[in-house]
Amino acid sequence: MVTLQLRKVEARYGRRIIYAEASTPEIAGGHLTALVGANAAGKSTLFRRIAGQLAGKGEVCIAGAEPGDLRYMPQDTGMSAALTVYESVVLALKQRQGGWRMGAEELDAVDKILSGLKIGALSDRHLAELSGGQRQLVSIAQTLVTRPRIVLMDEPTAALDLYRQYEVLEHLRAYAADTGAVVILALYDLNQVMRACTMTIAVAEGRIVAAGPTLETLRPEMIRKLYGIEARVETCSRGCPMMVVDRAVEDHEMSGYR
Numbered sequence: 001m002v003t004l005q006l007r008k009v010e011a012r013y014g015r016r017i018i019y020a021e022a023s024t025p026e027i028a029g030g031h032l033t034a035l036v037g038a039n040a041a042g043k044s045t046l047f048r049r050i051a052g053q054l055a056g057k058g059e060v061c062i063a064g065a066e067p068g069d070l071r072y073m074p075q076d077t078g079m080s081a082a083l084t085v086y087e088s089v090v091l092a093l094k095q096r097q098g099g100w101r102m103g104a105e106e107l108d109a110v111d112k113i114l115s116g117l118k119i120g121a122l123s124d125r126h127l128a129e130l131s132g133g134q135r136q137l138v139s140i141a142q143t144l145v146t147r148p149r150i151v152l153m154d155e156p157t158a159a160l161d162l163y164r165q166y167e168v169l170e171h172l173r174a175y176a177a178d179t180g181a182v183v184i185l186a187l188y189d190l191n192q193v194m195r196a197c198t199m200t201i202a203v204a205e206g207r208i209v210a211a212g213p214t215l216e217t218l219r220p221e222m223i224r225k226l227y228g229i230e231a232r233v234e235t236c237s238r239g240c241p242m243m244v245v246d247r248a249v250e251d252h253e254m255s256g257y258r
């Protein structure tokens with residue numbers, strides 16, 4: 001099994017420090033972990049720091065995998081337009097493996113991820129011709145095709161309809177269970193988080209303000225602190241936790257912290 005832990009990690013853009021000392025408990029693989037927080041709280045920055053795109057003090061400790069086993073899917077993937085969907089997923093696989101020879105196993109891996117995400121029918125379409133949601137599914141395929149042991153996905157369901165949000169989260173949940181990978185997802189929909197993610201890390205203004213089992217983390221007080229929203233967490237008629245929003249707290253301004 002793979003684990004990931006942050007120990008007093010700093011993240012900065014030039015001289016602007018976003019995180020001074022971010023620490024987490026050990027994040028275990030095999031299930032989904034959510035990264036939540038308001039706009040500009042520091043979710044993407046934390047991912048970039050874990051992925052090695054930003055420098056800073058502190059340690060990103062990985063056990064059971066190599067740093068090279070990590071894939072980060074950014075919010076805006078800026079896809080190259082001249083390729084087809086199939087080619088772009090092959091390219092994502094080959095960029096990691098080197099060489100251009102494609103064995104049966106590799107072709108199989110590409111077919112499997114495309115059909116797993118139900119986008120096999122898009123194989124020959126050019127990326128430029130895709131809708132935003134279709135492009136998002138292709139990014140997810142590119143990220144998973146090498147079967148990484150650590151997966152960071154920045155808002156992977158933001159462009160998807162209800163059916164595909166559900167399918168993608170189920171796919172990722174099964175992927176984590178099959179591979180034992182650490183899978184961390186930045187998500188805004190707390191009902192999605194409560195349904196799919198075992199653990200939740202909450203960030204606000206460049207600080208990790210909570211990290212632990214999802215239902216212990218996403219209590220009404222924490223939701224208010226994170227988003228300026230008064231909400232209830234209730235149990236639906238089938239016994240699942242659900243969040244109901246009551247009202248916005250006034251003056252929850254976007255701060256230019258630090």
Ligand SMILES: Nc1ncnc2c1ncn2[C@@H]1O[C@H](COP(=O)(O)OP(=O)(O)O)[C@@H](O)[C@H]1O
Pocket residue numbers: 013016018037038039040041042043044045046
């Ligand atoms: N490239 C950058 N250079 C300087 N500051 C940045 C950069 N990207 C993000 N920031 C700042 O870092 C903070 C956290 O941003 P970000 O991590 O993107 O938030 P989130 O992903 O939670 O919405 C914000 O104040 C944002 O303005």
Ligand SMILES: [Mg+2]
Pocket residue numbers: 043044045075154
């Ligand atoms: Mg972001």
